[in-house]
Amino acid sequence: MEIWINPACSKCRSALTLLDAEGADYTVRRYLEDVPSEDEIRAVLDRLHLEPWDITRTQEAAAKELGLKEWPRDDSARDRWVKALAEHPKLIQRPIITADDGTAVVARTDEVVRDALSRQKA
Numbered sequence: 001m002e003i004w005i006n007p008a009c010s011k012c013r014s015a016l017t018l019l020d021a022e023g024a025d026y027t028v029r030r031y032l033e034d035v036p037s038e039d040e041i042r043a044v045l046d047r048l049h050l051e052p053w054d055i056t057r058t059q060e061a062a063a064k065e066l067g068l069k070e071w072p073r074d075d076s077a078r079d080r081w082v083k084a085l086a087e088h089p090k091l092i093q094r095p096i097i098t099a100d101d102g103t104a105v106v107a108r109t110d111e112v113v114r115d116a117l118s119r120q121k122a
Helices: 010-021 038-048 061-066 075-087 110-121
Strands: 002-005 027-030 096-098 104-106
Touching: 002 010, 010 110, 038 075, 038 096, 038 104, 104 110
Parallel strands: 002 027
Antiparallel strands: 002 096, 096 104
16 A cells, blocks of 8 residues: 655644554655656546546645636546646645555545555455
8 A cells, every 4th residue: 555645744644643553554655755647646536536626735825826726627627637736746635545455545534544444454
């Protein structure tokens, strides 16, 4: 399992603490330094069963500068959203856990982290 984190994020630190407490085997990806490609973002979106606008932090300064709130949220704009996430990784919601079973979750609560762990152990 891999977890995409921003070390400055309290929800990321909380998820790591829980993973460690459960003895989980995982890899940390500091996605602001090791920026995911557009293809990697598309792959994670497929695993999440979400659209790029679903994992976009629209309150970030970059989102406001880009005017993301006004962008269409449909198939015609999907690539534009993915490109924005790749060019401005701070816009990506965090933490994201990708599990070995092919699933992924936006792990913003302990409950979601535990759910990812239960699927990992199954």
